[in-house]
Amino acid sequence: MDSITLPPTSPEPTPHRTGSRFVRACLRLPVDTTPVWFLRQAGRYMPEYMAVRKHHSLLDICRTPEIAAEVTITAAERLGVDAAIIFADLLLPFTPMGLDFEFLAGEGPVVHAPIRTAEQVRALRTDRVDELAYVSHSIERVAAHFSSPRPDGDQLGIIGFCGAPFTLASYMIEGSSSRNYIETKKLMYASSLAGSPESTAWPLLMEKLVTVLTAYAQQQVEAGADVIQVFDSWAGALSVTDYREYCLPATTELVQRIRSLGVPVIYFGVDTASLLPTMRQTGADVLGLDWRTPLDQGWQSIGSGHAVQGNLDPITLFAPPEVLRTRVAEILTQAAGRPGHIFNLGHGIVPGTPVENVIQVVKWVRELSK
DSSP: OOOSOOOOOOOOOOOSOTTOHHHHHHTTOOOSSOOBOOTTOSSTTSHHHHHHHTTSOHHHHHTOHHHHHHHHHHHHHHHTOSEEEOOOOTTGGGTTTTOOEEEETTTEEEESSOOOSHHHHHHOOOSOGGGGHHHHHHHHHHHHHTOSOOTTSOOOEEEEEEEOHHHHHHHHHHSSOOSSOHHHHHHHHHTTSTTOTTTTHHHHHHHHHHHHHHHHHHHHHHHTOSEEEEEETTGGGSOHHHIIIIIHHHHHHHHHHHHTTTSOEEEEESSOGGGHHHHGGGOOSEEEOOTTSOHHHHHHHHOTTSEEEOOBOGGGGGSOHHHHHHHHHHHHHHHTTOTTEEBOBSSOOOTTOOHHHHHHHHHHHHHHHO
């Protein structure tokens, strides 16, 4: 039985776009049809995006508002979804914190000087978040483009996002993606050893990340983001006990600070079925479900006081139409028309996914949930 007390309830968010079925679903309000959008909906499976990538690196796109907005808008309009998530990268806050990184072909993001000591943590900056303003400028362009309701009367939702403290700390410490998170957990566990030279490193790192991420989210909200999604991509590497002790407090602090800005928060992790009852204690409005847990079971473990997002296996998008439609229908049946379901994948769209299948899923969600 979970023993952590739920955080005090923040004032109910008052989103910018109350005419958006997506935002209404985040708040568990009635909608005419189940809203749908996709993780990584602007990505390497889409020809329009690959045409842009021929001339620009991923970081160039992120840091150029005109291009980031174009990529975001193109994907949302091509797919016909109910929300546009700004094109950015989780690791962007590293640069103003004084930690350089780059993307290497075939390896993904690489931090060449990983954070492994308390001294390195103390050197991280928290006073240069304004250097991330290019993301808010991108959001301003997207929000302006979608300022008018669509023909069906719905207003497209705008999603901003950031990484969660644990996931960003893991990238900082490991220096790249990891299978076992050995260095991360070593630094994490050191915080329990009173008198250890590194005992202050983990709590201070969590504190600094929450400070930076709160300011970063505020920039996005002020620019027009209706919802902030917090990605905890690597939280599934933790046991329930370790998540509760080393991850939950900082994540809860971040979620509550973002909610106080007046927007709903979606909290999403991968391979987190065992963590769901504890993740709900962050107070996030919506919890994202990966595809490993049936949606109705996941929702039951979270409780009716939260909306859910998910949870089609992204690889099902490669399936024959009859199989794909059956899986879409199954998820909607499990949701049972309850307010607070946002249809999405259980993780991001992968390269090679047929675009026409993604578009067809949107049509089926509209048809089957109306």
